[in-house]
Amino acid sequence: MLVKLIEPLRVPKDYIDELAQPIKDKGHEFVYYDEKTTDPQELYERSKDADILMIANNPLPNEVIEQLDKTQLINVAFTGIDHVGSQAREKGINISNAAGYSDQSVAELVIGLTLDVYRSISQGNTDIRKEEFPGMIQGREIKGKTVGIIGTGKIGLQTAALFKAFGAKLIGYNRTEKEEAKELGLEYRGLDELLKESDIVSVHLLLNDETKGTLSKEKLALMKETAILINCARGPIIDNDALAALLNEGKISGAGLDVFDMEPPIPSDYPLLQAKNAVLTPHVAYLTDEAMVNRAKIVFENTVKFLDDELTDFM
Structure with missing residues (x-):
């Protein structure tokens, strides 16, 4: 089989070569493109003859997928797969992902954003550099607050564990209640109840047709005036x-x-750019040195499992 990795994974090429060696040892061909492209024609040229296509978080649009005749697996080095065109499923192409690679990195940024909103860290950094220092900002503590986790999958639970370490009370919302969540001390609520009770709301849902717009204007209006939202x-x-x-x-x-x-860059007229008390980061929750190594390892392991007819966890 021909295996192609059509975009970089933010790890050294030596590590890519090391991970690819088992593929070559099994008699398969491996091709790696170390520069990203968003041009559909170039994406097609890179992808057209691959049996296994490995991508990261760069969109793979339907106009490329609908031309693929050989591809059996789109192996995504990312948690979400909403950037893979719907034509993949219609053509019967298997899709796998790198679930779990960034659980810790995402959870830590949730805590970081919470601390920044509560303690005005970014604003304080700006203020201290001003010639006319405007004065100190009084903050709040996480301890004792009620944290609502919307989506108690792996990342949601990892986030909940970190909030628990700060001394927060945990409540959660999920389609199914999970024992591991209850073992953390998390109590389940309906979505409306969670929004009404929480001091801190942290979102951990996958994006699909069912979850899009979950936190509508009406739902957001249920939150306390003193509450904060982390996404x-x-x-x-x-x-x-x-x-x-x-x-x-x-x-x-x-x-x-x-x-x-x-995805960034964000248009200058985007309302959140001018919103009060909003701390924004450019979609970097997943992006740590450790997470990049994790995802590379997972996506190559998935490829080897597929070649050995042992990969069963398709999306």
Whole structure:
């Protein structure tokens, strides 16, 4: 089989070569492109003859997928697969992902954004550099606060564990209740109840047709005026225009956001850029040295399992 990795994975090429060696040892061919492209024609040229296509978080659009005749597996070095065109499933192409590679990195950024919103770290860094120092900002503590985890999958639970270490009370919302969540001390609620009770709301849902717009204007309006919202999952899960308006009206006290309705760069007229008490980062929750090594390892392991007819965990 021909295996192609059509974009870089942010790890040294020597590590890619090491991970690819088992593929070659089995008699298969491996090709690696170490430069990213978003041009559909170039994506097709890189992909057209591959039996196994390995990608990261670069979109693979339907106009490319619909031309693929040999591809049996799209192996995604990422948790979400919403950037893979729907034609893949219609053509019967298997899709796998690198679940779990960035659980810790995402959870840690959730804590970082929470601390920044609560303690005005970014604002303090700006203020201390001003010739006319405007004065200190009084913050809040996580200890004793009620944290609502929306989506108690692996990342949600890892985040919950970190909040627990700070002394927070945990409540959660999920389609199914999980024993490991209850073992952490998390109590399940309906979504409305969670939004009404929480001091800190952290979003951890996958993006699909069912979850898009889950936190609508009406749902967001249920939050306490003193509450903050953290989103390191996917932007379209939230009505972000409504969130910006509620922040500016003081109906929600703050937000820490790593994801938006589009990938950065963000248009200058995007309402959240002007929203009060919003700390924004450019979709980097997954992006740590350790997570990049993890995902490379997982995606190559998935390839080897598929070649050995042992990969069964398809998306």
